[in-house]
Amino acid sequence: MNGAWHAVAVSVFLTGAVLVAVSALAALRMRRAVDRLHLLAPMTTLGVPLVAIGLVIDRGWSLPSAEICLTCVLLAVTGPVMSSAAARVASAREGSIPQEEPE
Amino acid sequence: MSPWLIGDLILLGAALPAALWICARGDAVDRLVGLEMGGVVTSLALLAFSEGVGEPGYLIVPLLTAVLSCIGTLVFTRLLAPRP
Numbered sequence: 001m002n003g004a005w006h007a008v009a010v011s012v013f014l015t016g017a018v019l020v021a022v023s024a025l026a027a028l029r030m031r032r033a034v035d036r037l038h039l040l041a042p043m044t045t046l047g048v049p050l051v052a053i054g055l056v057i058d059r060g061w062s063l064p065s066a067e068i069c070l071t072c073v074l075l076a077v078t079g080p081v082m083s084s085a086a087a088r089v090a091s092a093r094e095g096s097i098p099q100e101e102p103e
Numbered sequence: 104m105s106p107w108l109i110g111d112l113i114l115l116g117a118a119l120p121a122a123l124w125i126c127a128r129g130d131a132v133d134r135l136v137g138l139e140m141g142g143v144v145t146s147l148a149l150l151a152f153s154e155g156v157g158e159p160g161y162l163i164v165p166l167l168t169a170v171l172s173c174i175g176t177l178v179f180t181r182l183l184a185p186r187p
Contacts, residue, residue: 010106013151017110020147024118024140027125033132036125040136043143051110051147055154064159068150071166075146078173082139085180090132092185 006058013054020047033090037083044079048072107155114148131183135176142172 020043027039052072056065091097104112122144126137149165 014106014110014113017113017147017151020144021113021117021121024121024144027136027140028121033129033136036133036136036140040140040143043140048143048147051150055107055150058154064162067159067162067166071146071150071162071169074166074169074173075143078169079143082173082176082180085177086132086135086139089135089180089183093132093183 009054009058011054012050012057016047016050016052016054019043019050023047034087037087037090040079040083044076044083048075048079105155107151111148111151111155114144114151118144119148135179135183138179139172139176142168142176146172 023039023043027036030036030039049072052068055068059065059068088097119141122137122141124137126134126141128134146165146169149168150162153159153161153165
């Protein structure tokens with residue numbers, strides 16, 4: 001791995017880490033759970049892939065890289081599922097949507 | 104200190120305390136959002152830590168954390184849903 005690729009990998013990784021940190025800190029300013037869930041979206045769909053891409057660029061194609069990719073795909077796929085489930089519970093508790101089970 | 108550990112420090116020093124703060128305040132759904140956020144941040148921090156210390160064997164921990172975090176959150180949403 002030459003120096004340029006290492007610099008690219010570190011830049012991408014640190015961008016992802018800072019994005020996750022900024023999203024989490026911004027969530028502190030929100031008052032409602034649904035508003036906070038909006039800030040979870042950039043964390044899982046942008047921050048997580050950036051961190052993974054940075055790590056994989058630095059490591060190259062290998063078995064640990066596949067494990068990193070699997071972890072990040074899992075986080076990116078399950079993030080919206082968890083968010084929508086939590087948003088549904090929040091809305092049901094607020095009375096915004098009916099409480100019966102979806103068809 | 105390697106850049107991976109610096110990223111780890113950013114996640115553990117800024118993102119995780121924010122998630123824990125959200126987890127510790129408000130009603131049950133607010134805490135659930137904090138738990139969800141904490142799961143994502145913990146998985147990323149463990150990934151960065153594994154790279155920082157150069158131990159690929161540690162990568163199984165964030166993988167399991169991601170799986171368990173998702174399952175745990177979905178169980179909590181089931182428990183917190185109001186009864187019709």
